[in-house]
Amino acid sequence: MEKRKGTFFAIYFAYFLDYFGYAIVFGIFGPLMLDPEFGMFSPETSLRNRNIALGILFAIYPLVQLLTAPLFGDIADHFGRKRTFYILNIGAMTGYFLSGLAIYVYSFPLLILSRVITGAFSSHRGICMASLSDLSPDEKSRSKNYGIIATLGGLSWIISILVGGFISQSMGPAIPFWMTTFFSFLSLSIIFVFFHETHETSEHFSFEPLKGIRNIAACFQIKGIRSLFTFYLFMMMGWGINLLWLNPYTLSRYLVTPQTLFILLASTGVVWSLGSFTINKLLLRRYKSHEIARMGCIGLLVVFICCSLSKNFVPFAICALLASVFGALV
Numbered sequence: 500m501e502k503r504k505g506t507f508f509a510i511y512f513a514y515f516l517d518y519f520g521y522a523i524v525f526g527i528f529g530p531l532m533l534d535p536e537f538g539m540f541s542p543e544t545s546l547r548n549r550n551i552a553l554g555i556l557f558a559i560y561p562l563v564q565l566l567t568a569p570l571f572g573d574i575a576d577h578f579g580r581k582r583t584f585y586i587l588n589i590g591a592m593t594g595y596f597l598s599g600l601a602i603y604v605y606s607f608p609l610l611i612l613s614r615v616i617t618g619a620f621s622s623h624r625g626i627c628m629a630s631l632s633d634l635s636p637d638e639k640s641r642s643k644n645y646g647i648i649a650t651l652g653g654l655s656w657i658i659s660i661l662v663g664g665f666i667s668q669s670m671g672p673a674i675p676f677w678m679t680t681f682f683s684f685l686s687l688s689i690i691f692v693f694f695h696e697t698h699e700t701s702e703h704f705s706f707e708p709l710k711g712i713r714n715i716a717a718c719f720q721i722k723g724i725r726s727l728f729t730f731y732l733f734m735m736m737g738w739g740i741n742l743l744w745l746n747p748y749t750l751s752r753y754l755v756t757p758q759t760l761f762i763l764l765a766s767t768g769v770v771w772s773l774g775s776f777t778i779n780k781l782l783l784r785r786y787k788s789h790e791i792a793r794m795g796c797i798g799l800l801v802v803f804i805c806c807s808l809s810k811n812f813v814p815f816a817i818c819a820l821l822a823s824v825f826g827a828l829v
Contacts, residue, residue: 517623526664529746563618590620664761774827798825
């Protein structure tokens, strides 16, 4: 029983930290790329080129993750979850440390390299979910454990935005990445002490570098649910644009302090959790899932249009928060 509790603790901590490292960039990269005071680029660098650099930083992480996540899934099945956690944590520590170093020495190429490394070793969440599945013998326990981990993800988002944003402003944007490096080492230590293997290793192992892309293609060939995958793809593309560019768009268009922006970003996590666990639960008593999804889509359409038309920060912020509620419902 104690071993089981320790394993759950290690899984939850690893998931919390991985989401922390994923979200911390949203409060840092916007000001870092767009504000000349940070010194990442020369003052003569145009806003257009700064936005392109920011887009590259945002895109490189999930692109590499797409290629490596299936590989680490196979490694976890073949060699075990615990050994895979070791590899992932060591890789993440390296990536976060290099991110801090790149910012400290004002090296954009090194920052890109650090995001490649971090993205390559960012499969903690998938291995955490697989480990929870190993420990959940029935649907009820699985739902409970997944609910806990979803709550931890929302909490991690809020804390990471606030910590990353305010510390980067007060102590420098490199410090949050070095803090995350230490947290990764702490997670590695917790995995070593508390995590007990949850999966029997398999003999079959094959290296397929394009497996992630093939999996995506296969999804759209499944009759009956290909329309659902298509819907989800476009919904997440729209939501992703909103999430990634909320920070730089707000800084460019409205005269707000970075501290105000960090509070807005953290608040999106609060209202997302509210939409996921409170409003959605209440609506499910009266409506079917597809009806709630339709409400969310219509709501997103309306508030995104309102966001684009808002000339002042306050109505824009209200619409951005409503977008998080509707996005959570979808």
